[in-house]
Amino acid sequence: MRSRRLPRRSARSGARPPPHRGRDVSTVDMETPLPEAVRTGVRDLVLVLADSKRLLGMRYAEWMLGAPELEASIACSSMAQDEWGHARLLYALLRDFGEDVSHIEHGREAHEYYNIELLDRAAGSWPDLVALNALVDTALTIQLEALRESAYAPVRQRVGKLLEEERFHGAHAAAWVSRFARSSARARDAMAGALQRILPDVLRWFGPDSPSVSLVPAGIVDAEGSALRVRLAERVAPLFEAVGLTAAVTEPDFTGFDEARRRTSRSGPDPDTLARIRGDKNRVFLMD
Amino acid sequence: MAPAPGPSAAAPETASLWSALRDVRDPEFPISVVDLGLVYDIRRAGARVEVDLTFTATACPCMDFIRDDVRDRLLKEPGVEEVEIRVVWDPPWTVDRMTEEGRAALRRLGVAA
Numbered sequence: 001m002r003s004r005r006l007p008r009r010s011a012r013s014g015a016r017p018p019p020h021r022g023r024d025v026s027t028v029d030m031e032t033p034l035p036e037a038v039r040t041g042v043r044d045l046v047l048v049l050a051d052s053k054r055l056l057g058m059r060y061a062e063w064m065l066g067a068p069e070l071e072a073s074i075a076c077s078s079m080a081q082d083e084w085g086h087a088r089l090l091y092a093l094l095r096d097f098g099e100d101v102s103h104i105e106h107g108r109e110a111h112e113y114y115n116i117e118l119l120d121r122a123a124g125s126w127p128d129l130v131a132l133n134a135l136v137d138t139a140l141t142i143q144l145e146a147l148r149e150s151a152y153a154p155v156r157q158r159v160g161k162l163l164e165e166e167r168f169h170g171a172h173a174a175a176w177v178s179r180f181a182r183s184s185a186r187a188r189d190a191m192a193g194a195l196q197r198i199l200p201d202v203l204r205w206f207g208p209d210s211p212s213v214s215l216v217p218a219g220i221v222d223a224e225g226s227a228l229r230v231r232l233a234e235r236v237a238p239l240f241e242a243v244g245l246t247a248a249v250t251e252p253d254f255t256g257f258d259e260a261r262r263r264t265s266r267s268g269p270d271p272d273t274l275a276r277i278r279g280d281k282n283r284v285f286l287m288d
Numbered sequence: 289m290a291p292a293p294g295p296s297a298a299a300p301e302t303a304s305l306w307s308a309l310r311d312v313r314d315p316e317f318p319i320s321v322v323d324l325g326l327v328y329d330i331r332r333a334g335a336r337v338e339v340d341l342t343f344t345a346t347a348c349p350c351m352d353f354i355r356d357d358v359r360d361r362l363l364k365e366p367g368v369e370e371v372e373i374r375v376v377w378d379p380p381w382t383v384d385r386m387t388e389e390g391r392a393a394l395r396r397l398g399v400a401a
Contacts, residue, residue: 081345082345082346082347084347085346085348086347088346157377157378160377160378160379161377161380162346165345
């Protein structure tokens, strides 16, 4: 077998089985009691990760037919599916916080989304998409890694699976950045430009070191923003060096930064994006 | 982490349930969910059965089908009246969790495992 998992499945045709007895639960252990302030912080973090993954998945999906070669298109399809799977798993956790998960997934307005603002609109070019792959996807992974030993069991129990599925995303980004680096000067410059343009926003996304709700003392995450910034910079340094750049960590400007949504922009995904991630055009077909 | 209990380590009261789940095939491969290593544990208390089940990928679109098939099959077993399925992701599924029988079946299908 080439990869760690079976080939992608296609949905089985035919009628759904009849209604059943019994019920499903999505978590092994029930809600872990958390102090109220920490609880809010965890809820926000889960939503930040879930929304960013849903949006990133959509950005990948937009290149399923437009990538420069078939293998890259297939990779985009695969990564999109992973991100949407992760988003769904994370949204489901919000049930423990008293949220209506269906409303969260299908009913919110743009300004209620917690996604990293770089994903508000489509990537304009293939180098831009590769830069999102290299920086945004990696930032989400680093934030997940910080939850690996989390005191919040429902997250801790999922993070291993998510990180395992993410390994391939990092490899895909590295391969493409290195291809651009070895290609023409114009290609290398385009890649360097895309990386350089978005790095500051990605670094800021990890948030300030003294947030109003720190999840470090509670054992939810293992590091504050500045440490995560360093981890990201160290992870992507080889990619930056390949295109002649340095992945420098500077203290971000947090003026106007909304700690809960981890954004400065008060808006959210653009209208076309919003309609698609909420599934507005499918609503008429929804049966349950 | 200790390996999840498998059919060989099944307690007497769940041995027949492990055996029953060998009838539940993955919708894509003709391999049982037991041989794929998707069933992590089965517990029984009287008429009530709890199953710990995982999936190969977090975005597996067959989750609902597999869940329903597992439940429907167990409800056919004598004395089983209630089935609770707990979806677990820890430890993550890998091909190492497949039984030798499952690997052999995959190889016959031309998929290296």
